[in-house]
Amino acid sequence: MRMKLALLAALTALAPAAAQAADNDQKTVGVTGNVAKLCVLGEPTPASVDLGQMASTSGSRVGKITAIADQGVTLPGSFCNYAGTQLTVEASALLADDASPVQSGFARAVNFTSTVSNWTATPATVTTAATDSGATPSASAAGATQSAPKLANLDLVLSGFTVPSDALLVAGGYTGSVTITLGPSATP
Numbered sequence: 616m617r618m619k620l621a622l623l624a625a626l627t628a629l630a631p632a633a634a635q636a637a638d639n640d641q642k643t644v645g646v647t648g649n650v651a652k653l654c655v656l657g658e659p660t661p662a663s664v665d666l667g668q669m670a671s672t673s674g675s676r677v678g679k680i681t682a683i684a685d686q687g688v689t690l691p692g693s694f695c696n697y698a699g700t701q702l703t704v705e706a707s708a709l710l711a712d713d714a715s716p717v718q719s720g721f722a723r724a725v726n727f728t729s730t731v732s733n734w735t736a737t738p739a740t741v742t743t744a745a746t747d748s749g750a751t752p753s754a755s756a757a758g759a760t761q762s763a764p765k766l767a768n769l770d771l772v773l774s775g776f777t778v779p780s781d782a783l784l785v786a787g788g789y790t791g792s793v794t795i796t797l798g799p800s801a802t803p
Contacts, residue, residue, distance in 0.1 A: 650696065652695075652696065652697045652799075653694075653695070653696050653697075654694070654695040654696075654700060654797045654798050655692075655693065655694055655695075655797075656690050656693045656769070656795060656797050657689075657690040657691040657692040657693045657768070657769070658690070658691075659688050659689070659690055659771070660688065660689050660690075660691065661688060664686045664688065664773060666683055666686070666709075666776070668681070669681060669683065669709075669725060669776070669784060669789065670783075670784045678783040678784065679778065679781060679782070679783055679784065680725065680776060680777065680778045680781070680784060683776040685772055685773065685774040686772070686773040686774075687770060687771070687772050687773075688770075688771040688772075688773075689768055689769070689770055689771075690768070690769040690770075690771065690795065691768045692766065692768065693734075693766070693767055693768070693769045693797060694764070694765060694766040694767070695761065695764060695765060695797060695798075696764050697764055698761070698762050698763050698764060699760060699761070699762070699799060699800050700734075700760070700761045700765070700797060700798060700799060700800060701757055701758055701759070701760050701761065701797075701798070701799070701800040701801060701802070702731055702734045702735075702739040702757070702758040702769075702795060702796070702797055703739065703755060703756070703757045703758070703795070703796040703797075703798075703801075704729050704730075704731050704739045704740070704741045704755065704756055704757075704758070704793065704794070704795055704796075705741070705753060705754070705755035705793070705794045705796070706727070706728075706729040706741050706742075706743050706753070706754055706755070706791070706792070706793045706794075707743065707752050707753045707791050707792045707793075708724050708725060708726045708727070708743035708744075708745035708749070708752040708753075708791050709724065709725040709726075709727070709789040709790060709791035710723060710724055710745065710749040710752055710789060710790065710791065711723035711724075711749070711784075711785045711786075711787045711788070711789050712787050712788045712789070712790065713785060713786075713787045714749070716748065717747055717748050717749075717785060720782055720783055721747070721782055721783045721784070721785050722747035722748075722778045722779050722780065722782035722783070722784060722785065723747070723748065723749045723784075723785045724745035724746065724747060724748070724749045724752065724778065724779060725776055725777070725778055725784070725789060725791070726742065726743040726744060726745055726775075726776070726777050726778070726779070727742070727743060727773050727774065727775055727776045727777070727791070728740060728741070728742040728743075728773070728774050728775040729741050729742075729771060729772075729773055729793045730771070730772045730774070731758065731769055731770065731771050731795055732769070732770050732772075733767045733768060733769050733770055734758060734761055734765070734767060734769060734797070735758055735759040735760070735761050736759070737758065737759045738758065739756055739757065739758030739759075740756060741754045741755055741756035742754060742775065743791075745779065746779055747778075747779040747780060747782055752791070757801060760800040760802055761800075769795070771793065771795065773793070
């Protein structure tokens with residue numbers, strides 16, 4: 616009988632503990648996600664630059680390049696959401712639409728400097744060096760590496776408009792371009 620009482624007492628003692636264990640339980644569910652690396656350049660404002668009449672029409676420099684003021688373009692709200700990014704600037708000199716050979720003393724190319732600032736402390740800068748015939752019109756340069764995610768209004772300045780050998784400009788329309796690329800740094 617004593618054994619029965621001891622067993623009954625042990626079962627009675629375990630009953631509340633078993634009831635408590637079944638009364639409450641807890642589990643944790645993990646939640647994960649991902650954000651892809653992303654770089655976005657804002658829309659250039661203005662979208663294109665019209666230099667107008669580039670040759671002097673009177674005075675001692677008639678037919679040669681006139682003084683052209685610096686031209687500015689903003690790319691607002693440009694960003695990369697990761698570190699280790701870099702700006703690359705590629706510029707193509709302004710070339711006359713007429714590709715026929717140029718005579719001595721004339722040129723069909725206008726060179727200029729493109730500078731993009733506000734990404735790192737040092738701007739990315741490139742200057743075109745097309746010849747009078749328009750050969751080798753393109754040039755490119757990479758800026759410094761940005762060491763943190765960044766949001767900025769990038770400023771592009773076109774300046775230093777020159778003609779090879781300060782020659783006379785061939786008549787007609789001229790076109791050139793500047794391409795800005797924002798992405799992972801090429802330098803490890």
